[in-house]
Structure formats: C-alpha cells, structure tokens
Amino acid sequence: MIKGYIFDLDGTLLDSLNVWDNVGNRYLQSIGIQGPDDLDSLMEHMSLQEAALYMKNTFVLTQSVNEVALGITYIIEEAYEKSIPLKIGARKVIEKCFDKNYQIVAFTAGSVELATKALMRLNLFHYFQNIYSCQTCGYNKTEIESYLTLVKSMNLKVKECVVVEDALYAIETAVNAGCYVKAIYDQANQKDWDKICGIAHEHYESFIEMEDRI
Known part of the structure; x- marks a missing residue:
C-alpha cells in the first residue's frame, strides 16, 4: 500500500535543468x-558540494569548497526565486497526493535553500513534509542509501514509497533500493528515455498523464 511520495525537483517538478546548463x-x-x-557532463551525477570539491581540486582554485558552492548558488539563485516554472500538470498531481493523505517530500541534488525558495514562490511549499538534499541526507542519488535514508525518516517501508524522477541514474538507484518508481519525461533525458521506460515501474510523457494514476 502506497503511503508516501518522494519527488525530485530539477527536471521533474521544476522545468529548471536549463538553469544548470554550463553553470x-x-x-x-x-x-x-x-x-x-x-x-557539465563530468559533473552530471554530482551534488552541489561534490561539484564544488571537484572544481576546486581540478582547477586548483584558491576558493574553499564552500565558497565555490556559494558562487555557483549565487548564479542560479535568482532563477529559483523569480522565474523557474513548474512542469505542466505537476500541481494537480501534488494536490491529489495531498488529498489522499500521502506523505510528500522533495529530494534534490541541489540545495534545500533553493528548493524552498522555488516551492514557496510557486505556492507549493506547504504540501511538503520535508525537503531533503544529497548533502543533508549524506548520500548522493547513485547510492541506494540515499533513498533508504529518506524512507526511514518518513517512518515508512520502501514498498510504501513512490519515487518520481526524471534522471536515469536516480531511477536506477531508486529501483535498486526497492522503491516504486514513476519516471517523468524531460528534454534532458530524451537520449535515455527508452532505457528509463524499461526500468521504471511507470513512465509518463507529462504529469497530466500521471494524475489519474495517483
């Protein structure tokens, strides 16, 4: 029996991946x-902190890892505060989850602060019990422990959680962790879409299609 939903943000709920392009x-x-x-491709699967550490070491930066992370955050912060749109149909899916009394949490590879700003601007923040990042949970989305940690914090079993994701590597991890996975299409995952459809339990071109399957 499903009791909770874990939503990815960038490329899933938020139409934001272009904001991160070449950041x-x-x-x-x-x-x-x-x-x-x-x-970009070298850092594709890294969290913000991991990317900052990689850049500091690779380019021998005098800035600290935290300073690099803050610099990257500053570049993209305005977009989260002012302009990144919600994916079409996503609001109704979240509202339906809420109406069914599912626990709803967000899981981002970015920062909790940016996620909070975007969700508050979009008037969705109040639907979420918590917002997790790879940094706050201690694992990135290539590690099954990331999803297991979130499920444990929700006081649920893995079979009681649905993960909604767009990225192939995160979908693979969530499936391997034992979660039920619903994949959502995004332009950025077009090249992986056939493989995603073969791995995810359900797959959708848009949230409009997903609404009746909540």
Missing part, C-alpha cells in the same frame, strides 16, 4: 578561468 563554466568564467566544454 560550472559560468562560475569559472566569473573568476577568470576557462573550463572545458564537457565540464
């Missing part, structure tokens, strides 16, 4: 360094 190089350029064109 590593945009930060490096702000401090006078030109990074490689493939920096």
Whole structure:
C-alpha cells in the first residue's frame, strides 16, 4: 500500500535543468578561468558540494569548497526565486497526493535553500513534509542509501514509497533500493528515455498523464 511520495525537483517538478546548463563554466568564467566544454557532463551525477570539491581540486582554485558552492548558488539563485516554472500538470498531481493523505517530500541534488525558495514562490511549499538534499541526507542519488535514508525518516517501508524522477541514474538507484518508481519525461533525458521506460515501474510523457494514476 502506497503511503508516501518522494519527488525530485530539477527536471521533474521544476522545468529548471536549463538553469544548470554550463553553470560550472559560468562560475569559472566569473573568476577568470576557462573550463572545458564537457565540464557539465563530468559533473552530471554530482551534488552541489561534490561539484564544488571537484572544481576546486581540478582547477586548483584558491576558493574553499564552500565558497565555490556559494558562487555557483549565487548564479542560479535568482532563477529559483523569480522565474523557474513548474512542469505542466505537476500541481494537480501534488494536490491529489495531498488529498489522499500521502506523505510528500522533495529530494534534490541541489540545495534545500533553493528548493524552498522555488516551492514557496510557486505556492507549493506547504504540501511538503520535508525537503531533503544529497548533502543533508549524506548520500548522493547513485547510492541506494540515499533513498533508504529518506524512507526511514518518513517512518515508512520502501514498498510504501513512490519515487518520481526524471534522471536515469536516480531511477536506477531508486529501483535498486526497492522503491516504486514513476519516471517523468524531460528534454534532458530524451537520449535515455527508452532505457528509463524499461526500468521504471511507470513512465509518463507529462504529469497530466500521471494524475489519474495517483
């Protein structure tokens, strides 16, 4: 019996992945360094703190890891505060989960602060019992412990939790953790979509299709 939903944010609830495009190089350029064109792909599966550590070590930055993370955050913060839209149909899905008394939490590879700002601006924050990040739970989304930690904090069993995600690597991890996974299409996962459809328990082109399956 399903009792809770774990929603990813970027690329799932929020149409925000373009905001993160090339953000590593945009930060490096702000401090006078030109990074490689493939920096985005190299950091694709990293949390914000992991990306900051990678950049500090790779480019021998004088800034601390926290300063790098803050610099990246500053670049994208305005978009979360003012402009990133919600995916079409996502509000109704969240409202339906709430009406059915499911626990609702968010799990982001970014920062809790940014997630909170976006959800508050979109008038969705009050639906969520908690917002988790890879940093706060202590694991990234390639580690099954990340989802197991969230499920435990919700006082649920893994079979009682649905994970809604767009990224192939996170979908694989959530499935391996034992969660029921609903995949949502995003332009960024187009190249992985066929594989995602073969792994996720359910897959949807949009939240509009998902609404009747909550």
